[in-house]
Amino acid sequence: MAFGYNGKLLHVDLTSGQFEVEEPGEAFYRKYMGGSAFAMYYLLNEVPVGADPLGPENVLVLALSVLTGAPISGQSRVTAAAKSPLTGAIGDSQGGGFWPAEFKFSGFDAIVIKGVAKKPVYLWIKDGNYELRDATHLWGKITGEAEAAIKGELGDDKIEVLQIGPAGENGVRFSGIFSMSNRANGRTGMGAVMGSKNLKAVAVRGVNRPVAADKAGLRELAKWGAANLADSDIEGLAKYGTAETTGSNQTTGTLPSYNYNSGVFDGWEAIDGTTMYDTILRGAAEGKQDRLGRDTCYACTVRCKRVVEITKGPYKVDPHYGGPEYETTSTFGNYCAIDNLQAISKANEICNKYGMDTISCGATISWAFEAFNEGKLTLEDTDGLDLTWGNAESMVRLTEKIAKREGFGDLLAEGSERAAKKIGRGTEAYLITFKGQEAPAHMPQVKRSLTLIYAANPYGADHQSHEHDPAIEEDLEFYTERMAVLGFSEEQEPRSLSDEKIRFTVASQRMYSAMDSLNLCQFVFGPAWQLYGPDDMVEAVRTITGWKDVSFDELQMMGERRINMMRSFNAREGLDRKDDVLPEKLFKPLKGGPSDGWKIDRDEFETALDTYFEMCGWDVQTGVPTQAKLEELGLDWVTD
Amino acid sequence: MEIHLQLYSVLRERLPAEAKGRAVLQLDEGAMLADILEIFDIHRRVVISVNNEHETDTARSLSDGDEVKIFSSISGGLQVSLIE
Numbered sequence: 001m002a003f004g005y006n007g008k009l010l011h012v013d014l015t016s017g018q019f020e021v022e023e024p025g026e027a028f029y030r031k032y033m034g035g036s037a038f039a040m041y042y043l044l045n046e047v048p049v050g051a052d053p054l055g056p057e058n059v060l061v062l063a064l065s066v067l068t069g070a071p072i073s074g075q076s077r078v079t080a081a082a083k084s085p086l087t088g089a090i091g092d093s094q095g096g097g098f099w100p101a102e103f104k105f106s107g108f109d110a111i112v113i114k115g116v117a118k119k120p121v122y123l124w125i126k127d128g129n130y131e132l133r134d135a136t137h138l139w140g141k142i143t144g145e146a147e148a149a150i151k152g153e154l155g156d157d158k159i160e161v162l163q164i165g166p167a168g169e170n171g172v173r174f175s176g177i178f179s180m181s182n183r184a185n186g187r188t189g190m191g192a193v194m195g196s197k198n199l200k201a202v203a204v205r206g207v208n209r210p211v212a213a214d215k216a217g218l219r220e221l222a223k224w225g226a227a228n229l230a231d232s233d234i235e236g237l238a239k240y241g242t243a244e245t246t247g248s249n250q251t252t253g254t255l256p257s258y259n260y261n262s263g264v265f266d267g268w269e270a271i272d273g274t275t276m277y278d279t280i281l282r283g284a285a286e287g288k289q290d291r292l293g294r295d296t297c298y299a300c301t302v303r304c305k306r307v308v309e310i311t312k313g314p315y316k317v318d319p320h321y322g323g324p325e326y327e328t329t330s331t332f333g334n335y336c337a338i339d340n341l342q343a344i345s346k347a348n349e350i351c352n353k354y355g356m357d358t359i360s361c362g363a364t365i366s367w368a369f370e371a372f373n374e375g376k377l378t379l380e381d382t383d384g385l386d387l388t389w390g391n392a393e394s395m396v397r398l399t400e401k402i403a404k405r406e407g408f409g410d411l412l413a414e415g416s417e418r419a420a421k422k423i424g425r426g427t428e429a430y431l432i433t434f435k436g437q438e439a440p441a442h443m444p445q446v447k448r449s450l451t452l453i454y455a456a457n458p459y460g461a462d463h464q465s466h467e468h469d470p471a472i473e474e475d476l477e478f479y480t481e482r483m484a485v486l487g488f489s490e491e492q493e494p495r496s497l498s499d500e501k502i503r504f505t506v507a508s509q510r511m512y513s514a515m516d517s518l519n520l521c522q523f524v525f526g527p528a529w530q531l532y533g534p535d536d537m538v539e540a541v542r543t544i545t546g547w548k549d550v551s552f553d554e555l556q557m558m559g560e561r562r563i564n565m566m567r568s569f570n571a572r573e574g575l576d577r578k579d580d581v582l583p584e585k586l587f588k589p590l591k592g593g594p595s596d597g598w599k600i601d602r603d604e605f606e607t608a609l610d611t612y613f614e615m616c617g618w619d620v621q622t623g624v625p626t627q628a629k630l631e632e633l634g635l636d637w638v639t640d
Numbered sequence: 641m642e643i644h645l646q647l648y649s650v651l652r653e654r655l656p657a658e659a660k661g662r663a664v665l666q667l668d669e670g671a672m673l674a675d676i677l678e679i680f681d682i683h684r685r686v687v688i689s690v691n692n693e694h695e696t697d698t699a700r701s702l703s704d705g706d707e708v709k710i711f712s713s714i715s716g717g718l719q720v721s722l723i724e
Contacts, residue, residue, distance in 0.1 A: 233684075233712075233713075233714050234714075235650055236649045236650040236712045236714075237714065239649075239650065240649045240650070244648070244649040244712070245714060247648050247649075247687075247709070247711045248687035248711035248712070248713050251687050251688070251689045251694045251709070251711060252687060252694055253694070272648070273649065274648050274649055274652070274661070278660065287657075470713075470714075474685075475685055475713075478684075478685060529714050594693075594694045
């Protein structure tokens, strides 16, 4: 008997309308474990080389792991993966909420979606049964309306809906896939892929809860997490949101501002998480925001999600669409020098209504702001919008125009890199893109291991693909036991790219990669400050699956397997070391604050990249996995 | 001397809720940042600014009228694990 998972994957060909149920067997589950690694297996096997990301040959995989749906915090997450229309490389994104658990209860562990439906459809899965239903009447609806309509016509309010918004239908290259109208598989343009297939939504409902192999052991692990939450570092993130880090980042000069030209922004306090908690979380006026202004994912005790409600003024916000995370307050805030938290929340609401990634959307707008402020864009280019730094009204208007592909918004809907290429006039110098994907709000100029991850990560800049530098710098003393599990005990100098720092980058990237395959939340599980540590992650896998001999090393190897499959996918598409580059802006000194003058040294970066590739077992000249490495990981089939 | 203190995020819960993290402290001449951390029983890693300048030296002596901000950092909490 399988514990923790259903043992069934659903394949659907939207062109023919045919379904197939695959039962891969335990060995497959043990080797890949779920999520992103599952997805890579199918994408490598089913996407032809050179496929158009928005064409019928691309394949979209939605995958859970062997842990999804178990009664413990941090497990209800889903991977969405396909070839990315934003980067042309492998696309991958993770999202949370209740849909992942409910999908598990419906009887499947993953869906592999290929082809294009003749007209808009949605997929309805209930208790092992499945059907495609007409979605013509849902096409063009914003997320909240489509979600309500699907629940209404299927007659069950407990149905969970994963869907695209109008931005995904419109092929916005950074559109995402959303559940609850506020949880996003945001990055790499997976919404545009789903939209290109004429697939509006996947609605799920089920009662088949997975059984854990060791219920008592799992219960003990879950209880420990709940009991220790208040003393953990993530209690602050839970109560005040990820934007609680705004002030500390400002103080240390690592708050990316003015489109990444500076690490400080004078207006930071107005957009900080503590301010958000006091002012716009639902219930704040009555002091009830802890109960009304926070939301959670299935079985998660942390409750970190923001619920913002604004009922007055120019930027009213419906709490159904959640509230901004740190990445969002940064890209729409400090990136654009905007200190208006209500306007930022409005932009967040628009992104969730229309289905767009707030990181790429905000960062694309900040690219336009810089180009405008440098005189490279004029009012004629921007449909009359004044993009002077700090103009909140223009930022909100532009967000909406992007979602609807209106005027100047139509150009920005292509992402900043394509927009810069089309505009020219030297605006490429303002880009902060990696493989075409805009940078999140964590600065490589300060946390140097991010230079390697942003450059070499197979799906472009990502801040959740490894543990950041502080864990092996001044914070190491707090995490001696957990970091020892990964094999680290020597504190490294701030802003160094020592061999030991690179070894840490490789090791923690493997752990995060394993978490993206186990579909674990990276606030709840991780190598340092998270609620649960590496040993707890192993214990979660053991208690849920019954694989009693599973070890941390095995999970690390599974994580490494996923990264190698991704790099192999990219290599097949012609991407290699020449694409693992940093935007020119990072080689120029930052202005102002404690990070004034800091920049990346080109030679140091290239040397570090050599070392990183060597440690990964990849060809140093090309960055492509060697045949020996693929065989070591049981991936020799990749090059067959 | 008088020190203007602002605590953020979970740290401000060391003060009454209505204070919203703000306090004016009367400290002896020669008091250091470390003394403030001791008063508020802060033993986790924090990020501190004095007069809006980042300060990493907790032995720094304070001056009358200084504005001190203390932020929690995503670090310095649990380091134990259930699984030994």
